[in-house]
Amino acid sequence: MKTTTTLLATTAMTLAGTSAFADAHMADSMTIVSWGGAYSASQQGAYHDPYMANTGITIINDESSSEAVAKLRAMNEAGNVTWDLVDVEAADAIRLCDEGLALEIDHDEMLAAGADGSTASDDFGDSIISDCFIPQIVFSTTVGYRTDMVGDTPPTEICAIFDTDTYPGKRALAKKPLANVEWALLCDGVAKADIYEVLATEEGQAQAFAKLDTIKDDVIWWSAGAETPQLLADGEVVMGSTFNGRLFSAIAEQDQPIGMLWDAQMLDYDGWIVPAGLSDDRLARVMDYLTFATDTQRLADQAKYISYGPARASSAPLVGDHGELGIPMAEHMPTDPANSKNVFVTQYEFWADYRDDLDAKFQAWLAQ
Amino acid sequence: MTETSQHSGPVLAADGRPLKASLARALRREKLRAMLLIAPLLVFILITFVVPIGQMLFRSVENQIVSDVLPRTSEALEEWSYNDGAAPGEAVFFALTQDMVVAAERKEHTRLGSRLNYEESGISSLFRKSGRKVDEIGEGYADQFEAVNPMLVDPAALTQLFATSAWSEAVASDAELAVTRTFKVNKDVAEALPRASDAFREFAVFNQSVDEKDPRKAKLWNSVSLALFEDLRQNPAATVDGPASAAIAAAAAAVPAFDVEDLAQSFAKIDKDWLDPEVWTVIKRYSPEFTNGYFLNAIDMEKTVDGPAWRDEDQQIYLKLFWRTMLMSMTITISCILLGYPVAWLLANLPTRQANLLMILVLLPFWTSLLVRTSAWKVLLQQQGVINDIVVWLGLVSDENRLQLINNATGTIIAMTHILLPFMILPLFSVLKTIPPTYLRAAKSLGATNWTAFWRVYFPQSVPGIGAGSILVFIMSIGYYITPEIVGGTKGVFISNRIAYHISSSLNWGLAAALGAILLAVVMLLYWAYDRIVGIDNVKLGG
Numbered sequence: 047m048k049t050t051t052t053l054l055a056t057t058a059m060t061l062a063g064t065s066a067f068a069d070a071h072m073a074d075s076m077t078i079v080s081w082g083g084a085y086s087a088s089q090q091g092a093y094h095d096p097y098m099a100n101t102g103i104t105i106i107n108d109e110s111s112s113e114a115v116a117k118l119r120a121m122n123e124a125g126n127v128t129w130d131l132v133d134v135e136a137a138d139a140i141r142l143c144d145e146g147l148a149l150e151i152d153h154d155e156m157l158a159a160g161a162d163g164s165t166a167s168d169d170f171g172d173s174i175i176s177d178c179f180i181p182q183i184v185f186s187t188t189v190g191y192r193t194d195m196v197g198d199t200p201p202t203e204i205c206a207i208f209d210t211d212t213y214p215g216k217r218a219l220a221k222k223p224l225a226n227v228e229w230a231l232l233c234d235g236v237a238k239a240d241i242y243e244v245l246a247t248e249e250g251q252a253q254a255f256a257k258l259d260t261i262k263d264d265v266i267w268w269s270a271g272a273e274t275p276q277l278l279a280d281g282e283v284v285m286g287s288t289f290n291g292r293l294f295s296a297i298a299e300q301d302q303p304i305g306m307l308w309d310a311q312m313l314d315y316d317g318w319i320v321p322a323g324l325s326d327d328r329l330a331r332v333m334d335y336l337t338f339a340t341d342t343q344r345l346a347d348q349a350k351y352i353s354y355g356p357a358r359a360s361s362a363p364l365v366g367d368h369g370e371l372g373i374p375m376a377e378h379m380p381t382d383p384a385n386s387k388n389v390f391v392t393q394y395e396f397w398a399d400y401r402d403d404l405d406a407k408f409q410a411w412l413a414q
Numbered sequence: 415m416t417e418t419s420q421h422s423g424p425v426l427a428a429d430g431r432p433l434k435a436s437l438a439r440a441l442r443r444e445k446l447r448a449m450l451l452i453a454p455l456l457v458f459i460l461i462t463f464v465v466p467i468g469q470m471l472f473r474s475v476e477n478q479i480v481s482d483v484l485p486r487t488s489e490a491l492e493e494w495s496y497n498d499g500a501a502p503g504e505a506v507f508f509a510l511t512q513d514m515v516v517a518a519e520r521k522e523h524t525r526l527g528s529r530l531n532y533e534e535s536g537i538s539s540l541f542r543k544s545g546r547k548v549d550e551i552g553e554g555y556a557d558q559f560e561a562v563n564p565m566l567v568d569p570a571a572l573t574q575l576f577a578t579s580a581w582s583e584a585v586a587s588d589a590e591l592a593v594t595r596t597f598k599v600n601k602d603v604a605e606a607l608p609r610a611s612d613a614f615r616e617f618a619v620f621n622q623s624v625d626e627k628d629p630r631k632a633k634l635w636n637s638v639s640l641a642l643f644e645d646l647r648q649n650p651a652a653t654v655d656g657p658a659s660a661a662i663a664a665a666a667a668a669v670p671a672f673d674v675e676d677l678a679q680s681f682a683k684i685d686k687d688w689l690d691p692e693v694w695t696v697i698k699r700y701s702p703e704f705t706n707g708y709f710l711n712a713i714d715m716e717k718t719v720d721g722p723a724w725r726d727e728d729q730q731i732y733l734k735l736f737w738r739t740m741l742m743s744m745t746i747t748i749s750c751i752l753l754g755y756p757v758a759w760l761l762a763n764l765p766t767r768q769a770n771l772l773m774i775l776v777l778l779p780f781w782t783s784l785l786v787r788t789s790a791w792k793v794l795l796q797q798q799g800v801i802n803d804i805v806v807w808l809g810l811v812s813d814e815n816r817l818q819l820i821n822n823a824t825g826t827i828i829a830m831t832h833i834l835l836p837f838m839i840l841p842l843f844s845v846l847k848t849i850p851p852t853y854l855r856a857a858k859s860l861g862a863t864n865w866t867a868f869w870r871v872y873f874p875q876s877v878p879g880i881g882a883g884s885i886l887v888f889i890m891s892i893g894y895y896i897t898p899e900i901v902g903g904t905k906g907v908f909i910s911n912r913i914a915y916h917i918s919s920s921l922n923w924g925l926a927a928a929l930g931a932i933l934l935a936v937v938m939l940l941y942w943a944y945d946r947i948v949g950i951d952n953v954k955l956g957g
Contacts, residue, residue, distance in 0.1 A: 115921060252728075266821050282798055398531075400536075410728055413734055
């Protein structure tokens with residue numbers, strides 16, 4: 047055991063040494079694109095600051111992730127890609143990879159092995175949903191509710207969304223089909239294992255919309271993740287879906303009278319893509335940064351700042367306490383065993399195929 | 415002078431040229447100078463405005479991707495028709511294998527897949543899956559050729575066979591050229607083995623240009639063996655000169671005994687959708703370089719085997735949104751007139767000091783960020799918001815029946831009227847200010863009531879201002895996007911929100927361009943109608 051540790055340490059030192067020597071061929075600044083807000087702050091604390099301290103380079107933050115796909119395509123067509131690294135959701139990573147706008151990654155070759163000795167691709171496991179995607183965090187779309195508006199029987203399972211008798215009042219749901227149609231079918235009695243098979247058929251889609259029809263008049267549709275916590279705080283809605291990190295900050299950091307469900311949460315990944323067509327020195331810098339920023343310890347560090355789970359299995363045991371509140375973060379992770387008894391893992395292949403079709407139907411349904 | 419007058423020809427200028435030409439020349443020079451003055455602006459507008467917009471709109475008909483990525487397949491498909499009732503034959507699958515291998519190596523197949531997925535759900539993963547496995551097709555032939563003679567699958571030997579002698583000689587003198595000098599196919603060999611030389615050329619050029627590798631040292635694609643088999647099967651008498659002639663002759667003799675791979679079945683094994691005529695008809699339909707498909711989509715129609723047809727009712731959305739955008743923009747324009755007219759009248763008629771103060775109040779919203787203003791409306795209008803709290807407190811409505819003022823069309827109309835109001839007030843004000851107050855006094859002294867004086871004398875003179883303000887407000891609101899997105903809910907969003915979705919989320923820029931082109935056409939049509947009915951000369955933006 048001890049020999050292994052020493053061996054690993056030596057390897058790590060050699061790696062660190064090589065990266066220090068390689069500096070001469072690397073760009074000395076890089077532009078990283080992310081989502082802004084609390085999420086960018088967590089990356090700043092866990093990745094950017096230590097990396098800048100180690101290397102002395104400058105990291106420029108650009109908060110354009112929400113328009114990253116379109117902007118990257120435009121940059122690529124103009125032949126002038128100004129971004130070095132882009133934080134995107136898994137579904138967008140697939141899109142960018144399909145369009146040839148993102149670089150394909152050999153995870154084992156280019157990224158650090160897990161601290162427990164597993165190869166990078168084993169350590170990341172299922173979260174590598176595309177050849178271009180370097181996973182960072184696991185997040186989930188789940189439901190929060192007003193504790194003072196649900197009476198003595200707070201909801202415990204997802205179908206409370208559709209139960210307007212027990213929980214009257216408005217609900218906030220995302221203005222896109224993802225998650226909504228799955229929940230609708232689940233609450234309409236479709237077995238969890240069959241949901242995507244059913245959704246691929248016309249009848250299945252009609253069934254999902256028919257279920258959503260039962261609450262259509264009670265729904266406020268959101269397009270930004272911050273809206274639901276705001277609507278809950280204002281008492282505009284009794285419950286609503288949003289990202290688990292948003293609910294955590296509303297509950298733990300802002301002390302709002304809000305509770306949350308983990309039942310049938312939709313697990314999803316967020317991570318990096320490297321734009322295609324970077325010059326050699328910029329690419330070398332990006333890969334050096336990535337090796338550092340996606341190793342076991344760094345991913346675990348990010349959880350100090352935000353309640354999203356690290357994408358590496360080896361990072362989970364290292365997740366510590368919240369940076370300011372001092373509460374243990376592990377139990378607020380979507381991947382915590384107590385929270386993940388009943389989860390959906392977003393089916394990227396399905397959504398890549400059916401997203402446009404379902405979205406058109408969803409929008410037409412909304413407009414009716 | 416006298417000389418000139420004696421001439422019967424044209425009048426001449428002092429320098430002896432005809433006066434007419436001289437005058438035209440001077441005018442031309444004047445015009446040219448004027449053009450030079452505006453040239454920087456003209457060039458700037460052309461480069462930054464007209465060209466990009468033109469390019470964007472061009473995407474609404476452009477569709478080269480299918481014929482670029484699947485050139486052989488789209489050609490082979492010309493013979494096939496959907497009415498055959500089945501997937502196309504082996505020739506098409508052969509062409510597809512050749513195209514897909516190249517596309518997968520160049521990573522273009524996924525791009526094509528997401529393009530065709532706009533037309534038929536499921537094609538995206540079909541292409542992604544097939545690209546991953548298509549290199550296995552033809553592996554059987556490669557093994558069987560190898561058994562006949564290893565030379566038949568040796569890239570170095572095949573390079574020598576297929577390359578022109580000029581290329582081979584150049585490479586023999588300088589090995590570097592094997593990467594940099596584009597591979598050329600020997601014409602005689604191409605005649606004897608057309609498919610194999612085509613497949614090998616793709617292989618060689620790909621290695622040279624993308625991987626920057628010497629094709630003689632690269633790993634041979636199975637599609638080359640497949641093509642060679644097909645050539646020898648169709649033309650067993652094919653012969654070539656040079657060192658490979660014996661190997662090719664042996665292969666031609668062995669081919670009839672080869673195990674044959676059913677290509678359609680090989681593709682079906684990757685995904686059974688390849689046997690679905692539906693998929694093939696989509697590929698065939700979008701093979702031409704230009705398409706009206708995006709425009710059909712933009713008006714809720716689709717291409718089918720029987721020509722354009724309406725989409726299913728549960729997918730119709732764009733016409734409804736266009737109509738709603740028009741109606742709501744008109745409502746917003748009318749509310750702006752109703753609210754703006756009295757303010758503009760006050761501005762024009764108050765003493766300067768008060769008018770200036772009022773003007774500042776009108777302009778104040780201009781200095782606040784659009785997002786802040788829109789978000790402020792959220793606080794005011796929501797059900798637990800300020801306005802609802804006040805009416806409930808006043809007892810006008812009960813606590814259970816709070817007004818629904820936001821996340822619907824009402825919210826959009828209220829917020830956008832507020833945001834666009836200055837664009838109505840300012841042109842109106844500048845016109846109202848020029849109407850002499852004496853006209854009203856004259857009307858009244860002739861016995862008109864206040865209303866008659868206003869309606870018959872004052873109002874007609876203010877119409878140009880209303881026209882200018884209305885055009886501004888209407889055209890701006892038709893393209894508005896962020897305010898409806900935030901306060902519009904589902905019943906208050908515009909067509910521009912869908913355009914934004916297709917630009918930034920679905921990446922269906924062709925459809926976005928088609929929707930944008932239609933919107934532009936509608937605006938121009940309305941402008942033309944306005945010109946015919948009211949007359950654009952009657953629009954005044956200032957005194």
